[in-house]
Structure formats: C-alpha cells, structure tokens
Amino acid sequence: MPESSSPRTVHARLPQLSAPHGSALLRSLTGPLARWLPRQRWFAGKGRPLSSLSLVAATELLSCSGSGPGPGLLHLLVRARHGGARDTTPDDCYQLLLGVRPVLPPALSPALVGRPTEGPLRGRAVYEALHDNRLATLMLERLRAPGRHGTLSFGRAPGTAIPSGLSARMLTGEQSNSSVVYGEEHILKLFRRVSPGVNPDLELPLALAEAGCARVPAPAAWFEASFPGAAAPEPDAEPLTLGVLVPYLAGSADGWQLALASLTQRTDFSGAARSLGRATAEVHTALATALPTDRLGRPELEEAAAAMTERLTDAAAAVPALRPYQSGLRRTYRALADYAARGGECPVQRLHGDLHLGQVLRTAEGEGWSLIDFEGEPARPLTDRRRPGPPVRDIAGMLRSFDYAACQHGTGGSWAESWSRANRAAYCRGYAETSGRDPLDQLELLRAYETDKAVYEVLYEARHRPHWLHVPMTAIRRLAAATVTAD
Ligand SMILES: Nc1ncnc2c1ncn2[C@@H]1O[C@H](COP(=O)(O)OP(=O)(O)O)[C@@H](O)[C@H]1O
Numbered sequence: 008m009p010e011s012s013s014p015r016t017v018h019a020r021l022p023q024l025s026a027p028h029g030s031a032l033l034r035s036l037t038g039p040l041a042r043w044l045p046r047q048r049w050f051a052g053k054g055r056p057l058s059s060l061s062l063v064a065a066t067e068l069l070s071c072s073g074s075g076p077g078p079g080l081l082h083l084l085v086r087a088r089h090g091g092a093r094d095t096t097p098d099d100c101y102q103l104l105l106g107v108r109p110v111l112p113p114a115l116s117p118a119l120v121g122r123p124t125e126g127p128l129r130g131r132a133v134y135e136a137l138h139d140n141r142l143a144t145l146m147l148e149r150l151r152a153p154g155r156h157g158t159l160s161f162g163r164a165p166g167t168a169i170p171s172g173l174s175a176r177m178l179t180g181e182q183s184n185s186s187v188v189y190g191e192e193h194i195l196k197l198f199r200r201v202s203p204g205v206n207p208d209l210e211l212p213l214a215l216a217e218a219g220c221a222r223v224p225a226p227a228a229w230f231e232a233s234f235p236g237a238a239a240p241e242p243d244a245e246p247l248t249l250g251v252l253v254p255y256l257a258g259s260a261d262g263w264q265l266a267l268a269s270l271t272q273r274t275d276f277s278g279a280a281r282s283l284g285r286a287t288a289e290v291h292t293a294l295a296t297a298l299p300t301d302r303l304g305r306p307e308l309e310e311a312a313a314a315m316t317e318r319l320t321d322a323a324a325a326v327p328a329l330r331p332y333q334s335g336l337r338r339t340y341r342a343l344a345d346y347a348a349r350g351g352e353c354p355v356q357r358l359h360g361d362l363h364l365g366q367v368l369r370t371a372e373g374e375g376w377s378l379i380d381f382e383g384e385p386a387r388p389l390t391d392r393r394r395p396g397p398p399v400r401d402i403a404g405m406l407r408s409f410d411y412a413a414c415q416h417g418t419g420g421s422w423a424e425s426w427s428r429a430n431r432a433a434y435c436r437g438y439a440e441t442s443g444r445d446p447l448d449q450l451e452l453l454r455a456y457e458t459d460k461a462v463y464e465v466l467y468e469a470r471h472r473p474h475w476l477h478v479p480m481t482a483i484r485r486l487a488a489a490t491v492t493a494d
C-alpha cells in the first residue's frame with residue numbers, strides 16, 4: 008500500500024486512567040502542566056489552544072509522598088485535546104517523567120515544571136526528572152533489570168552489558184524527543200509524543216541488529232507501556248514504545264556539522280558523500296532481508312502520485328508562498344503517473360523514513376557512517392511510518408539535505424551549488440555501487456519523491472523555523488521549473 012495522507016486516528020484506542028487515583032493527581036498537575044507543556048520544543052500542538060488534559064496512565068516509580076528531602080519519580084502518559092467542539096484533530100499523547108521534591112535544589116530550578124497548589128502533590132516541586140542525576144540513574148537501573156512496574160515494562164537485549172552507576176547528562180540540543188547520555192557508554196531516548204504500536208526507532212534497529220548490520224546502534228534495553236488484563240478499560244490496546252537505550256558513539260559528529268565544515272573550509276566532501284551512499288544501501292539491503300518487501304505496480308504508483316498532489320494542495324493552502332509553483336510541481340507528479348502507465352514499477356520495503364544529514368554520525372576513528380533515529384517524519388501517523396515505502400524516499404531525503412546544507416550555509420554562491428551537485432552525484436554513485444541499483448536510472452521516481460520531500464520541508468519550516476523557509480523554497484522554484492533530467 009503506498010503512503011497516504013490519512014489523518015491521525017491512532018489515539019482512539021488509548022485507555023483512560025480510572026478515577027479516583029487519576030482525578031486526584033490530575034487536579035494537582037493540570038494547572039502546572041497546561042502552562043509548561045506548550046513551551047516544550049517537542050510539544051506538537053503549538054498555536055492551537057489546549058482545551059483539556061487527561062491522564063492515560065500514571066506510575067509511581069519512586070514514592071512521591073515521602074516527607075524526606077529525597078525525590079519521588081512519577082511516570083505519566085497525558086492526553087492533550089485541542090481546540091473547541093469543531094476541532095476534529097485527534098488527541099496527542101505525551102510521555103512525562105517527573106521528579107517530585109519538597110524543596111528543589113537550586114541546580115534543578117531550570118527543570119521546574121511547577122508547584123501544584125492542590126491535590127496530592129500540593130506544595131511540592133514537580134520537575135523534569137531526567138535533569139536529576141539521581142532519577143536518571145534510577146531509570147538506568149530499571150532498564151538494567153527487566154520487569155514490570157505498573158503499566159510500564161522494561162526489556163533488555165540478551166547478552167548486552169549495561170554498566171551501572173554511570174553519571175547522567177541530558178542533551179540540550181534541538182530535538183523532537185529527549186535524550187540522556189550515561190557516562191560515554193549509552194544514550195537513552197525518551198519518546199515524547201507516543202502512540203499505540205511499536206515505534207520504528209526500536210523495531211528497525213532491533214531487526215537490523217538481528218540481521219548483523221552494524222551501521223545502526225543496536226538497542227540494549229527499552230521500555231513500553233501496556234495495559235493487559237481485564238483491569239484495563241481497553242484490554243486490547245497495543246503497547247506504546249516509550250524509550251530505547253543504545254550504545255553512545257562517543258566523539259562522533261553528525262553529517263550536518265561535517266557538511267557545514269566542508270562548506271566553510273571549501274574542502275572536498277565527495278568521498279564522505281559516496282561512503283554515505285554505500286552505508287544507506289547497506290542498511291536498505293539489511294532491512295529488505297530482515298523485513299517484508301513488496302512492489303508497487305501501476306495502481307499503487309498512481310495512488311502515490313495522487314497522495315503527493317494532495318499533500319501539495321494541503322501545503323499550499325497553509326503556506327501561500329507555495330501557490331505560484333503548484334502547477335509546475337504537479338507536472339513532476341504527473342510524470343510519476345506516466346511512468347506507472349508505461350509499466351514502471353517500484354520496490355517497497357521498510358525505510359529510515361526521515362533520512363537527512365542530521366541523522367548520520369561519523370566517529371573520530373573514521374569507522375564510517377552510522378544511521379540513527381528511525382522514527383520517520385514526526386508529523387506522520389505511526390501506522391503510516393511503519394508501512395513499507397520505496398527506498399528512493401530515503402535517497403531523496405538525503406539529496407535534499409545536501410541542497411539544504413549548501414543553501415543554508417549562505418556563502419559561496421555557485422561554489423556551494425557545485426558542492427551540492429557533486430555530493431548528490433557521489434551519494435547516488437555510492438548507493439549504486441553497493442546496491443546494484445542506481446537511483447538516477449528512475450528519474451521520474453526520484454524527482455517526484457524529492458519534490459514531495461521539499462513540499463514537506465516547506466510546511467515543516469513554516470511551522471517550526473519560518474526564518475529557514477527560503478531554503479526549501481529555493482528547491483521548490485528549481486523543481487517547479489525543471490523538466491525531468493539528471494542534474
Ligand atoms: N548512538 C548515539 N551516539 C551518539 N550520539 C547520538 C546517538 N544517538 C543520538 N545521538 C545524538 O542525539 C541527538 C538526538 O538524537 P535523535 O535520535 O535524532 O533524537 P530526536 O528523535 O529527538 O531528534 C542526535 O542528533 C545526536 O547528536
């Protein structure tokens with residue numbers, strides 16, 4: 008089935024925590040959370056009024072009612088509803104890991120969520136637990152020892168060593184989720200917006216590890232929420248993946264930093280781009296071996312072209328700057344439909360789903376590229392992100408990223424343009440060498456998926472970083488004017 012633009016319906020099966028435990032806690036936390044949540048980088052409902060918060064699940068990992076100075080640890084899944092009666096957007100479910108202390112040490116004050124004025128947490132300081140070394144370490148201990156705590160269950164890959172007593176450091180960079188590094192050994196990603204069903208960022212690295220692919224850090228431990236038994240309001244609700252612990256690649260730099268350094272220093276990047284193409288092909292081959300594959304024929308490719316056209320229409324409705332280019336861009340999608348009509352096919356398999364230079368790491372020892380963050384595009388529903396897709400989608404994502412680096416860097420004019428062209432070509436060459444399939448052989452496919460990605464980026468930038476909107480818009484102008492030729 009091709010990727011669709013269907014609305015998010017995934018939270019329909021989330022259970023609801025029953026009163027009175029849920030309602031008492033919620034009474035304590037609603038005010039502080041309603042103020043704090045919308046300010047978080049990972050909160051996806053910015054710009055839409057938050058109409059209600061409700062608890063899906065609450066688990067006390069460490070007692071929060073003690074009178075001593077030590078912290079309590081509270082795990083919450085919170086459902087956020089937006090807008091008024093006419094807002095049909097599905098609810099979002101967020102994961103929160105909260106510390107609770109009678110008095111907050113000054114070093115933790117930046118992590119403060121709020122001080123409830125009523126309910127069971129009245130008068131206590133509630134804060135982001137992962138900033139507290141003691142609580143972050145406790146999470147590592149839970150991950151070391153598989154087992155169940157309330158709705159949470161902790162799992163661990165057999166035969167992996169996870170040292171204890173490592174100090175924790177929370178990452179502070181731009182992220183869609185939250186991550187904490189333990190020593191220089193492991194990194195735990197805590198997913199923020201969660202949905203029922205296994206997260207591909209656990210599913211795919213586990214499958215790749217089992218297939219012996221060393222290009223992706225192998226999950227050492229993970230945890231999820233599940234609601235088994237008759238006690239749950241909806242016993243068949245699927246488990247939600249909440250966090251994954253993987254080895255930390257100490258001293259690594261991501262592809263985006265390396266690309267910008269190459270642009271600044273005017274150094275050659277084509278060797279790195281070519282080996283990145285090879286690494287992508289290796290991962291694709293391993294995924295196609297480990298997990299189901301299929302082929303898209305004429306009806307499915309026509310459906311894919313129609314879904315792209317619909318995404319373009321939606322994006323143009325939201326971002327006026329796109330409107331003058333719609334008819335030019337639609338030609339690219341028609342070329343895909345014509346390719347299908349001529350009998351063109353396309354393989355589909357599980358993918359990275361949001362491949363760009365920020366998702367690839369290279370260690371100082373130069374052991375080649377590692378790929379991270381297999382979650383897929385954060386705005387797509389989980390069911391969509393777990394569907395097989397054409398490998399060209401990942402390739403198109405990376406090609407866009409070379410273009411992004413050259414354009415965003417803002418210096419060098421034609422030098423930056425030829426930097427981008429050379430690295431796009433080197434990446435495709437590397438991919439072809441390893442996979443035996445040259446992405447440039449099916450230009451209609453590549454161009455359509457690159458256009459679809461650029462349209463997604465226009466919407467992403469308009470919503471998240473309006474001052475970067477000109478970057479994908481530069482590509483939109485080029486793609487709208489181009490005939491389908493290799494460049
Ligand atoms: N295994 C790893 N080793 C070293 N750094 C990592 C590793 N995994 C992630 N990181 C760092 O953490 C950042 C965020 O990770 P990522 O999986 O992209 O999170 P998000 O989904 O929140 O964007 C990455 O940009 C990278 O700098």
Ligand SMILES: O=P(O)(O)O[C@H]1O[C@H](CO)[C@@H](O[C@H]2O[C@H](CO)[C@@H](O)[C@H](O)[C@H]2O)[C@H](O)[C@H]1O
Binds near residue numbers: 182404407409412
């Ligand atoms: O990294 P995420 O999974 O959160 O992906 C989202 O954010 C990315 C930006 O952080 C965004 O990527 C776009 O900007 C990158 C440079 O910052 C560039 O390398 C990518 O090519 C470009 O798409 C990504 O689209 C979005 O899903």
